[in-house]
Structure formats: C-alpha cells, structure tokens
Amino acid sequence: MTERRQVALFVTCLVDTMRPRIGFASIAALEAAGCEVVVPAAQTCCGQPALNSGARRDAEALARQTIAVLEKYAHVVVPSGSCAGTIRVHYPEILAGDPEWGPRAEALAGRTWEILAFLDQVCGWRPEGVTLPVAAAYHDSCAGLRELGIKAQPRRLLAAIEALRLMPLAGEETCCGFGGTFCVKYPAISNAITEEKAQAIEASGADLLLAGDLGCLMNMAGKLHRQGSPVRVMHTVEVLAGMGAGPAIGEAE
Amino acid sequence: MSAREAILRRLGGNAGDVADEARALLRAPERPPVDPAALAETFAERLAAPSVAASLERVPVAQQLPAAVARHLAQHVPMPGLYLPPDAWLQALDWRGIALDAAVTVDGGAALAVATAAVAETGSLVLDTSPTAPMLPNFLALHHLVVVRHETLVAHLEDIPAPLEQPRARYWITGVSGTTDIEGQYVRGAHGPRFLHVLLLG
Amino acid sequence: MTAGFKARAAEALADPVLKVAVERTAGTAETKRAAAVAAFEDFEAARTRAAAIKDHVIAHLGHYLEQFEANAIAAGAQVHWAETADAACEIVLDICRRAGAKSVARSKSMLGEEIGLPHALAEAGIERVETDLAEHIIQLAGERPSHIVWPAMHKTREQVSTLFRARHAEPHAEETIAAMAQSARRHLRAAMLGADVGISGANFLLADSGAVCTVTNEGNAELSVVPPRVHIVTAGIEKLVPSMDHAVHLLRMLARSATGATLTQYTTFYTGPKRGADLDGPEEMHIVLIDNGRTKMRDEGLAEMLRCIRCGACMNHCVVFRQIGGHAYGGTYPGPMGAVLTPALDGLAASRDLPQACTMNGKCQEVCPVRIPLPTLLRGWREKSWREGLEPASTRGAVRLWAWAARQPWLYRFGSRLAVRGMRLFGGKWITSMPLASGWTRHRDLPAPQGRTFMEQYRERRR
Numbered sequence: 001m002t003e004r005r006q007v008a009l010f011v012t013c014l015v016d017t018m019r020p021r022i023g024f025a026s027i028a029a030l031e032a033a034g035c036e037v038v039v040p041a042a043q044t045c046c047g048q049p050a051l052n053s054g055a056r057r058d059a060e061a062l063a064r065q066t067i068a069v070l071e072k073y074a075h076v077v078v079p080s081g082s083c084a085g086t087i088r089v090h091y092p093e094i095l096a097g098d099p100e101w102g103p104r105a106e107a108l109a110g111r112t113w114e115i116l117a118f119l120d121q122v123c124g125w126r127p128e129g130v131t132l133p134v135a136a137a138y139h140d141s142c143a144g145l146r147e148l149g150i151k152a153q154p155r156r157l158l159a160a161i162e163a164l165r166l167m168p169l170a171g172e173e174t175c176c177g178f179g180g181t182f183c184v185k186y187p188a189i190s191n192a193i194t195e196e197k198a199q200a201i202e203a204s205g206a207d208l209l210l211a212g213d214l215g216c217l218m219n220m221a222g223k224l225h226r227q228g229s230p231v232r233v234m235h236t237v238e239v240l241a242g243m244g245a246g247p248a249i250g251e252a253e
Numbered sequence: 254m255s256a257r258e259a260i261l262r263r264l265g266g267n268a269g270d271v272a273d274e275a276r277a278l279l280r281a282p283e284r285p286p287v288d289p290a291a292l293a294e295t296f297a298e299r300l301a302a303p304s305v306a307a308s309l310e311r312v313p314v315a316q317q318l319p320a321a322v323a324r325h326l327a328q329h330v331p332m333p334g335l336y337l338p339p340d341a342w343l344q345a346l347d348w349r350g351i352a353l354d355a356a357v358t359v360d361g362g363a364a365l366a367v368a369t370a371a372v373a374e375t376g377s378l379v380l381d382t383s384p385t386a387p388m389l390p391n392f393l394a395l396h397h398l399v400v401v402r403h404e405t406l407v408a409h410l411e412d413i414p415a416p417l418e419q420p421r422a423r424y425w426i427t428g429v430s431g432t433t434d435i436e437g438q439y440v441r442g443a444h445g446p447r448f449l450h451v452l453l454l455g
Numbered sequence: 456m457t458a459g460f461k462a463r464a465a466e467a468l469a470d471p472v473l474k475v476a477v478e479r480t481a482g483t484a485e486t487k488r489a490a491a492v493a494a495f496e497d498f499e500a501a502r503t504r505a506a507a508i509k510d511h512v513i514a515h516l517g518h519y520l521e522q523f524e525a526n527a528i529a530a531g532a533q534v535h536w537a538e539t540a541d542a543a544c545e546i547v548l549d550i551c552r553r554a555g556a557k558s559v560a561r562s563k564s565m566l567g568e569e570i571g572l573p574h575a576l577a578e579a580g581i582e583r584v585e586t587d588l589a590e591h592i593i594q595l596a597g598e599r600p601s602h603i604v605w606p607a608m609h610k611t612r613e614q615v616s617t618l619f620r621a622r623h624a625e626p627h628a629e630e631t632i633a634a635m636a637q638s639a640r641r642h643l644r645a646a647m648l649g650a651d652v653g654i655s656g657a658n659f660l661l662a663d664s665g666a667v668c669t670v671t672n673e674g675n676a677e678l679s680v681v682p683p684r685v686h687i688v689t690a691g692i693e694k695l696v697p698s699m700d701h702a703v704h705l706l707r708m709l710a711r712s713a714t715g716a717t718l719t720q721y722t723t724f725y726t727g728p729k730r731g732a733d734l735d736g737p738e739e740m741h742i743v744l745i746d747n748g749r750t751k752m753r754d755e756g757l758a759e760m761l762r763c764i765r766c767g768a769c770m771n772h773c774v775v776f777r778q779i780g781g782h783a784y785g786g787t788y789p790g791p792m793g794a795v796l797t798p799a800l801d802g803l804a805a806s807r808d809l810p811q812a813c814t815m816n817g818k819c820q821e822v823c824p825v826r827i828p829l830p831t832l833l834r835g836w837r838e839k840s841w842r843e844g845l846e847p848a849s850t851r852g853a854v855r856l857w858a859w860a861a862r863q864p865w866l867y868r869f870g871s872r873l874a875v876r877g878m879r880l881f882g883g884k885w886i887t888s889m890p891l892a893s894g895w896t897r898h899r900d901l902p903a904p905q906g907r908t909f910m911e912q913y914r915e916r917r918r
Binding site for chain 2: 476479480481482483484494495496497498500501504507508511515516517518520521530536537538542586587588589592605606607610611612615632633635636637639640641643644647664666672673674675677678681682692697698699700701703704706707714716717718719720721722723724725726727728729730731732733734735736744746750751753754
C-alpha cells in the first residue's frame with residue numbers, strides 16, 4: 001500500500017444510536033484495508049426518512065447539508081445500503097434541477113460507497129486470520145442489492161472468514177418487510193412479510209443471520225427473538241472486523 | 254370541440270423524423286437464436302415444448318395428406334366428421350374414406366386448416382382469414398389439424414411475410430386453448446382445441 | 456374509495472384461504488417467469504428496447520393515433536374517441552342499442568373494468584357473458600378482478616368448485632381443476648356463440664396497418680368477437696405501436712413476463728370487419744380510443760406509466776401484494792402498477808394509502824419488462840400527498856420536527872444521546888413495548904440501544 005486512502009465514515013442514524021459497534025467495526029475493517037478513517041463531526045441524517053415520506057423540501061435541505069459536510073473527502077463510506085443509496089442514487093435525482101447543488105450531488109455520489117462494496121471493489125481487501133465457526137445466512141437488503149448492485153461483494157468477503165459456512169437462504173433477495181417507516185405505518189402487512197422471512201431464516205439451518213443494513217437486521221432480529229428463535233443477528237462488517245464472537249443484536253455487551 | 258380534437262390537441266404535434274426513429278428501434282432485436290439451416294428441427298422442438306404441446310407428422314407429398322389425416326383421426330378422434338375449409342387446393346385431394354362435416358357443430362369434432370406460414374422461434378402457426386378460410390372452426394373444434402408447407406417455415410416472428418392484401422384477421426396459434434385461471438394450474442381445452450396436430454408438408 | 460385500505464388489508468391478512476390462493480398462482484408465475492428470462496439471452500437489453508419503443512410512441516402519440524385511425528377506417532372499421540370513462544361507456548352502449556343487442560360476449564379487458572363497462576351494460580339491461588374463465592368465475596361470484604392477468608387469483612380450487620356446482624347446469628363430476636374448466640366450457644359455449652355483440656380490449660394497436668391485436672391463452676377473445684354481428688374494441692390510447700415488428704418485440708416481453716411462455720397461445724390481429732366473401736367475422740367493427748386521464752398522466756410526470764403492457768409481473772413479485780391480494784387495493788388495478796395508476800384514475804385523496812403501503816424494495820422495477828421506475832413514481836405520489844396535506848398531522852409533525860433537528864448537528868447529537876438513554880429505561884437487551892413504538896413492538900421485539908451513541912464513544916476514544 002503506497003498511500004493510505006482517506007475515507008470519511010458516514011455513520012448513519014441507526015448505527016449511531018442503536019448499534020455503535022457497527023461503526024467501530026467499520027473503522028477497524030477500513031483500517032485493516034489500509035484506509036485512514038475520519039468521522040466528520042457535523043454529520044447527521046442523510047434524509048432518507050423525509051425522502052420516503054414525500055417531504056421533498058426537507059429531503060433536499062438535508063441532502064445539501066450532508067453534501068457540504070462530506071464533499072471534501074476523497075471517499076465516503078456508509079455501513080448501510082439504503083443510506084448509501086440515498087446519497088449515491090437519490091441526491092443527484094432530487095437536486096437535478098439545481099444548477100449549484102446538482103453537480104455537487106453528482107460529484108459526491110461518485111465517491112460514496114456502501115462499506116462492503118468499498119472493501120471489496122475499491123480496496124480489494126480480504127479479512128486475514130479471522131476465524132468464526134458458524135453457519136451463516138446472508139440476506140440481500142433491497143436498497144443495497146437493487147440500487148447499488150451489492151450481491152457478490154459480501155459473499156466474496158465472507159468467503160475469507162475461516163470456519164464460516166454460508167448457508168443458502170431461500171428468498172434471500174426478498175424484502176424482509178422493514179421498509180423504513182412502512183413497518184410502523186402498516187405493521188400488520190409488514191409483520192406478515194417478516195414472518196415469512198423469519199421462517200425462511202430458520203429453515204436455512206443457519207445460526208447467524210448477516211446483512212448490510214441495520215434497519216433490516218433489527219426487523220428480522222426482533223421477529224426472530226419474539227418467536228423465541230436461537231438465530232443470532234449481526235451486521236456483516238462486524239464479522240469481517242473480527243468482532244463476530246461478540247454480542248449479537250439484542251445480546252448484552 | 255370533439256373528443257378526437259381535444260385528445261389530439263392535448264397530445265400536440267411531433268417533432269423530428271418519426272419513421273427513422275421508429276426504424277432505429279428495431280435494429281438487431283434481442284430474440285432467441287434460430288439456426289437457419291435447421292428450421293424444421295427447431296420448429297419441431299418448439300412444437301414439443303410443454304406450453305405448445307402439439308404433435309407433428311411429416312408428410313412428404315400433398316397426395317399423402319388425406320391418408321395421414323385419416324390415420325390421425327382414427328387414432329385420436331373418437332367422434333366422426335372433419336371440417337375441411339373450401340380451399341380449392343385441399344378440395345382437389347382425395348378425401349374419400351373420411352367423413353366430412355360442413356361445419357363444426359358439436360363440441361368434440363375436428364377441423365383442418367392450412368397455415369400461411371409457421372415460425373421456428375416459437376412453434377407458431379400463422380393463419381389468415383379469406384373466402385376459403387373461415388376462422389371460427391379453428392376455435393370450435395376439439396382437435397385442430399394444421400397443414401404447414403415446409404417452404405413457408407421462417408426463423409423468427411419478424412420473418413413472417415406481410416400479406417399481399419390485409420386479411421380481416423391474421424392469427425398466430427402457439428399451442429392449444431389453455432387456461433391457468435384456477436390456481437395457476439395449466440389445463441388444456443379451455444374453450445377451443447385441446448389437441449393440436451401439425452402436418453408438415455414437403 | 457380506498458379510505459378503508461387498512462381495514463381491507465387486515466381482512467385479507469386474516470383470510471388464510473386468500474393467502475393460499477394468491478401463493479399458488481403468483482408463486483407459479485414467479486417460477487415460470489424466472490425460467491423464461493433465464494432462457495432468453497439478453498433480457499436486460501430487450502427490456503431497454505421495449506421501454507424505448509413505448510417511450511417513442513408516447514412522445515409521438517398524436518401522430519400514431521391519427522395514422523392508426525386512417526388505416527383502421529380504410530380497412531372498414533369505425534373509430535370513436537372518448538375523453539372519459541363515461542363517454543366511452545356511452546359510445547359502447549349506443550353501438551349496442553343500434554345493433555339491437557340483448558346480449559354481449561365480453562373478452563377480459565382491464566380497460567373495460569377501468570371504465571366501468573360491466574356496470575354500464577347491466578344498467579342498460581344488456582346481458583353480459585364473460586368468456587375468460589377467471590372473469591366467468593368472478594361474474595358468478597359477483598366480485599371484481601383481483602389481478603390483471605388472473606382476475607380470480609383470490610379463489611382456491613375449492614371455492615371455484617362450490618361456485619360451479621351451484622351455478623352450472625352440468626357441473627364437474629370429479630374434483631379436479633381440469634374437470635372444473637370443462638364445466639365452464641360446457642356452460643359458456645352456447646352463451647358465447649349466441650351473443651349479439653362481442654366486446655374485446657386491445658393489447659396493441661398497429662399504426663401502420665390499423666390492426667387491433669389481442670392475446671389470450673384460452674382463445675376466448677376470438678370466440679367472443681368472431682360470431683357476433685358487431686365487434687367493439689375498447690382500447691386505451693397508449694396501446695399504439697408503430698408496426699408489426701414493434702409489436703413482436705413487446706409480445707415476446709409480455710408472454711415471458713406474464714406467464715413465462717415464449718408467446719401467448721392465441722395472438723390475433725383484426726383489421727376491419729368481414730370482407731365481402733369471407734365465411735365469418737362481424738359485419739361491423741368499432742374501435743373506441745379512450746383517454747380517461749392518460750394525456751393528463753403524460754403531462755403530469757407519469758408518462759413512464761404509459762409504457763405498461765399489463766403483464767402483472769410487478770404484482771406477482773410484490774411482497775405486499777403477495778400478502779394482501781388484489782382486492783385490498785380497492786381500485787381497478789392492484790399491486791405496484793395499481794398503486795401508481797389508482798391515484799391518477801380515482802384521485803389521490805381517495806387512495807393515499809396505496810403509494811405509502813410499499814417497502815420501496817424495488818423488486819417491481821427489477822422485473823418490469825418496460826422498465827417502469829415504479830418506486831420513483833410512487834415516491835412522486837408521496838410527495839404530492841405531502842404537499843397537499845393528505846398525510847396525518849402526527850406524521851407531518853414528527854417528520855418536520857425531526858428534519859429540523861437534523862439540520863442542527865449539535866442538537867441532533869444531544870437528542871440522540873437522550874433518546875438512547877430514554878429507550879434503555881424500557882429494556883436492557885430487548886424492548887417488548889414502549890410508548891410511540893407500538894407499530895414496531897406489536898409484532899416484534901425492539902433491540903435496546905447499546906447505551907451511548909457512536910458519536911459519544913468515538914469522541915471519548917479519540918481523546
């Protein structure tokens with residue numbers, strides 16, 4: 001490694017509040033991959049909840065704010081497919097008509113990466129010496145899969161974890177029923193979808209469920225726990241950073 | 254203002270060369286490959302596919318057609334009577350020994366038709382209406398027999414020759430009357446033919 | 456009309472039979488489509504081309520409508536234009552009256568449902584024979600279609616069996632789907648052949664020949680419109696294509712996306728009425744070109760929706776549709792495409808739930824053969840709903856307050872720190888119930904926050 005890549009970590013609201021561990025795992029993995037990580041202090045939310053609620057003006061205001069905070073960095077890395085998708089795909093869309101911010105949104109979009117895609121595609125990194133004897137199932141979170149094309153990257157990275165067996169998960173590309181505010185606006189429909197997902201996870205024979213988006217992970221973990229399932233749930237980057245033996249979602253530190 | 258004027262006014266005029274743009278959209282279309290040297294083989298494969306499920310018999314010359322039809326009817330169609338369209342070419346063949354019906358009147362009968370062309374890509378049979386080719390018998394019969402001349406086989410749907418004169422109806426038949434309307438389960442013989450037999454001539 | 460979406464969805468979720476029925480058909484369709492797409496060499500490029508063909512037509516719709524009209528008239532058809540659903544029904548009824556029609560045979564057309572034609576015919580005292588098997592089932596049951604390709608998707612075989620036994624003169628002797636289909640065949644044939652008028656929709660209108668294309672697997676369109684003296688076509692103005700070869704490309708996409716077939720069993724191109732010496736066919740052919748909001752959609756940001764070729768793939772692959780079926784949507788068109796169309800057809804105020812009741816997972820867009828950006832169009836409705844104040848005051852207040860706070864980084868930090876500490880009061884590892892979180896905790900547990908925010912911990916570690 002000749003020069004260390006300068007990376008700004010966009011933590012995301014859920015990771016900041018609900019599971020900081022994912023943020024520290026991200027830093028550890030990025031540093032292992034030879035990056036110099038900074039966490040811009042003025043970052044807040046990417047505005048996805050406003051965008052999906054139809055509050056376009058609020059979404060645009062948060063987009064401008066986030067662009068201003070992040071655009072000075074060479075790379076922006078996000079431990080969430082949907083937040084990364086908001087910056088990469090939706091900022092340029094919603095600011096397309098703005099002669100000043102449109103081009104700035106495009107520029108930032110080109111440098112913003114979901115963390116698993118960044119570690120695999122940009123850094124060409126593989127975890128070294130990480131062992132985790134576990135049967136894991138991987139759920140392809142929708143925004144990462146369909147907005148960012150994240151499919152092979154996490155599987156390539158996980159293949160480097162010793163003793164980890166990746167189990168096939170039926171319907172791995174099917175939405176888990178989270179959908180952001182959808183899950184609280186239409187809880188009954190969301191629950192029906194999540195119940196099927198939980199069944200598929202249990203049927204996979206995995207004892208650890210992995211994905212790249214904390215919202216989806218909390219949804220599936222919450223359902224599995226309510227049903228008394230022993231399947232543990234964790235963000236993929238925690239495993240990659242060698243933190244897979246630590247507490248899973250809903251377990252004590 | 255009439256509805257026509259109102260709609261057209263809202264849609265406005267068009268700019269640019271529409272015809273050129275339309276043609277450009279058809280350049281090198283994505284479609285299943287068909288080997289031009291193996292049209293008959295590909296056609297036969299497609300006919301055998303579950304969604305088409307047609308039987309095929311090769312008949313070397315037209316004079317052997319009535320015998321081939323008679324054999325098929327004897328083996329597969331319990332009800333006597335075959336509808337033959339008033340096509341001079343067909344009528345000139347020797348159909349003695351086969352009970353002919355002037356129309357398909359009962360559910361369960363058989364009808365024969367002559368295809369204008371057939372398509373290897375899909376196994377489709379192209380039929381045109383004309384004063385010697387009615388349409389209805391081909392939808393009323395339980396057993397549909399269609400004569401395809403080998404030289405009318407084409408590779409792709411785009412290769413079907415345009416008719417010299419537009420018939421009232423041109424219809425592509427790619428299988429039998431089927432339905433998946435109850436629980437998605439495929440059932441043959443929904444309203445019309447349950448059996449399709451292709452006689453490939455030449 | 457869709458004010459009761461949540462109630463209807465709840466009813467649907469509580470119906471285990473509906474779930475079974477939807478799963479049987481939509482599941483089969485999903486599997487078959489996947490196989491057909493896998494067997495097609497360059498399906499992604501074919502989707503791009505299909506979208507481009509439709510966009511071209513929509514950009515030059517006036518030109519193609521006039522070209523189609525001229526060619527259809529030259530072939531002997533009569534062309535009518537209708538701006539609204541009511542005007543379209545009136546035109547159809549007028550033709551029926553002039554033909555002295557007592558009965559019509561109708562071949563399934565979603566546009567007919569959209570303009571309320573079944574109801575209009577009933578009001579006019581004209582007997583209606585639905586010839587598509589699924590439409591026949593729902594006509595007997597007195598219901599509306601729940602899917603655009605399989606209108607009776609919500610019915611199980613057991614329910615169809617009961618219905619046919621009660622209503623068919625010679626019902627099926629054995630409990631198989633094949634026997635039930637035969638029962639319908641016996642029942643429908645005479646009625647179909649005795650109709651005075653045949654009504655069909657159109658899958659495509661070919662501008663350069665004036666031909667009307669219908670596709671069916673049952674052959675019921677042909678049996679509905681060939682025997683009667685009059686054939687009426689009701690078609691949306693977006694159904695135009697420049698030529699046969701353009702139709703061919705879209706037909707390939709339609710069959711694969713809808714049923715997984717390479718082509719629909721019967722694909723028919725009708726050009727005018729019976730010619731002088733023809734042996735069959737109608738004496739009159741009428742084509743009703745219907746706008747019903749389509750020009751408005753084109754001008755108001757929904758032009759991409761006019762690409763739709765009605766294959767039903769979006770709903771077959773929609774996690775929400777698969778749970779609640781089609782009736783819960785409350786409009787003519789269900790699923791993702793319906794959630795975009797219904798607000799345009801019935802008004803957003805009456806259907807504001809539909810664009811919201813979506814997880815934005817993008818699967819519908821992924822399978823759409825004409826690449827309609829359905830999530831983007833749904834987001835457009837959400838924005839309109841927000842602008843017009845249709846969202847509940849509580850939602851608006853919460854989002855506004857949050858968005859304001861998120862623009863004050865230090866306040867947001869502080870709020871986050873308070874929130875995680877507050878949440879921990881309700882549970883150390885899992886929260887099973889918490890004020891304002893019942894939407895979540897009714898059905899699942901909420902993992903408790905770790906205790907201090909990432910930003911707090913990060914700053915400490917940096918010191």
